[in-house]
Amino acid sequence: MERKQRRRQILEAARSVFAARGFHQSSVADIIEEAGIARGTFYLYFESKRAIFGELVDQFLVAMKNNVRRVEIGAHLPPPYEQLRANFSRAVALFLEDRDMSVILLNHAQGLDEDSDRKLQEFYDAMALALQRAVEGGQALGLVSIEDTEIAARVMLGGIKEVIHYLVVQDAEPREREQLVDDLVQLIFCGVIDGGLKQLREPVSRVPDSIAHLERGGT
Amino acid sequence: MERKQRRRQILEAARSVFAARGFHQSSVADIIEEAGIARGTFYLYFESKRAIFGELVDQFLVAMKNNVRRVEIGAHLPPPYEQLRANFSRAVALFLEDRDMSVILLNHAQGLDEDSDRKLQEFYDAMALALQRAVEGGQALGLVSIEDTEIAARVMLGGIKEVIHYLVVQDAEPREREQLVDDLVQLIFCGVIDGGLKQLREPVSRVPDSIAHLERGGT
Amino acid sequence: MERKQRRRQILEAARSVFAARGFHQSSVADIIEEAGIARGTFYLYFESKRAIFGELVDQFLVAMKNNVRRVEIGAHLPPPYEQLRANFSRAVALFLEDRDMSVILLNHAQGLDEDSDRKLQEFYDAMALALQRAVEGGQALGLVSIEDTEIAARVMLGGIKEVIHYLVVQDAEPREREQLVDDLVQLIFCGVIDGGLKQLREPVSRVPDSIAHLERGGT
């Protein structure tokens, strides 16, 4: 128990250090200073700087996997939308509750070495695949007409990642989380345009006053 | 002129090295070897390893800025959709034509140091702002009902980044670029669900045969 | 008494560890693992890693000193040869019975630090001196014509050390120990050439068939 607590303490320290400076800018010296321990103690609990970083990432990925459930279709089950929304909600919650790890994962976790990159890649691939399956389900139900489900899934994944990243980096609890999730789900599944693309396709003759100022805007 | 060519030669070498290994894994030794020049020569043309990296990023960002134009609304102008689509098309083209830089920007350019991160941040912020303005334009035109245009813009930006990243990393010219751009625009503006969310909200009683296999899927 | 047993246990463990890996390659961790004790316990019995090593060496040197007796000359005493041979026999027995320590002494015990080196040096010096005295005795008896008895003693000492080392490292009980001792004594006192150097000094005109193959040998 003692041992586990010390481990946790070091992990916390490392997490905050990595989040603040990134992997390369962070030295073991930074971590032990943050944790208030001696040099050797660090290596009593972790094999290397890489190892503790990997453990942090793994921890988070596992939590994420455990919180995202396959969308099942059936009469006695919640409608797909509810299931999807619940997944989104849990994922967003995880990210927002652990901003350090979010920053690490979305900002610094890439380009360390091939193994590490592959692990991350595989995680995102798994998320993308889950989304792709959901989209294919929608296709089968006749709700989706787009053909390239892989691209569709990637767009959705990217949207989620970027929003999370944005919110975390802004470091502002911007609004009600559930409202955010609703927006996110709607944007990702339905886009921004209410009635589809048709409306965009026509030339606009009358500029509403409300946006006239945009025409010659600054940077 | 001679000097400019030498600069360009070193920049090319650095670009390919950075793309292959990332910033931290790449050493000045790698770059000068790739360029076939001596150690000292490198510093005759660039102040530091960071400087040449920054220059590569800047170069690309400038090209990108030059290729993305503000969407103007007016009777004698192309419809907003055409303008938007043209922007997307040019951006995608830029990325796909310079995969090295795409990898660098989307994978390795973050977490180097505060200056660098801020510059990148500012670039993406600018892209997000452009998208946000477009969305606000749609709002004014009554096409968009979503209120949080900032989030909407971020979702769109993330979708684009992720797709580009995916395509570049896959290293496969997957399909007609224009077709891809069409899909991208549709996804980002209209989402995947044809008729809006309503359809997802209802429970599904009948599972189409075509997706029955998905219910108990593997990994 | 309990304490002495624990000491002995740790000494045994250290001996086998040192013999297997040498002083520098062996860590205190290795020793306590081999002994099955805790880190702190080690320092309850020995001041340092160096100390336990020194104690092992001392132990062996004392045993050796106790087993090598001065060659006494007198009418009622065994002939010098018997006494010398007995000394050799006991020394060889000691080495072969404690191969771990033999390896340590003959292989790893040098170059640790000045104190340690000096102690070892002194031991070998004592052995050399004993041999030198014996040679001087022979000189006085008219059996030895060589003048530099110091060198003679060193040659003899080196011969013994090398043979022991060889046998221990080979890890094979090569032959009857007493036969070995006989050979050793003969070699060290009488050399390999039966009739002295004269025979070697003359050119060889006729190559015996038995060694013709040696003239153009391999490695």
Add this chain to the structure above:
Amino acid sequence: MERKQRRRQILEAARSVFAARGFHQSSVADIIEEAGIARGTFYLYFESKRAIFGELVDQFLVAMKNNVRRVEIGAHLPPPYEQLRANFSRAVALFLEDRDMSVILLNHAQGLDEDSDRKLQEFYDAMALALQRAVEGGQALGLVSIEDTEIAARVMLGGIKEVIHYLVVQDAEPREREQLVDDLVQLIFCGVIDGGLKQLREPVSRVPDSIAHLERGGT
């Protein structure tokens, strides 16, 4: 040429440092201080501390191998004794001319790691084999009656090593080198006893005055 000189300079520094303190007690810091160069410069010329040590050892072993020639038997060749003596003379000269390396080889070169130990082992094995072949030659010529030529060779090798070691550590040019070589050859081939072992086998009834003092000697 410049580069070779710098290499040589570092090698010299390392040689003297290793000889003075041994491999483990010597740090790269010691070597660069002795050489008067910067830390990085060391690694410009040698891969590691181990590498430079290995190079020093190799250098010496090669020189030794080049100086020891197979003893050939034939009517038109110098008598075997001359050839043997010449080998000894060259070997002794090599050692005495490079005392640093002698100390390193005879004192510190063992127990570093398996590779290193094996290399050294192989070198001594080769020397032993050469001596064994010589002894076998003597056997064939009827000059040698001892049967175990392997042991004989080891005794000879040990005698040489120990004498060299002794002389080097004493750090005194003790006498004419050729005289030393003569003694060495005689001792190694003919032992110390003029007329063979028989003389030692008889009890001694009369103690010559000249050695009476030895009977109750000091340490």
Add this chain to the structure above:
DNA sequence: TATGAATGAGCCTTCATTCAT
């Protein structure tokens, strides 16, 4: 006495940058 967590000095090695030629 026994434990094992904690300590921190010390070492090897890397690599961006400088500078004499």
Add this chain to the structure above:
DNA sequence: TATGAATGAAGGCTCATTCAT
């Protein structure tokens, strides 16, 4: 302008030893 040898700060990691329990 070009070279490449030289620099030295910085960082990861080990391990003998201490100490609170």
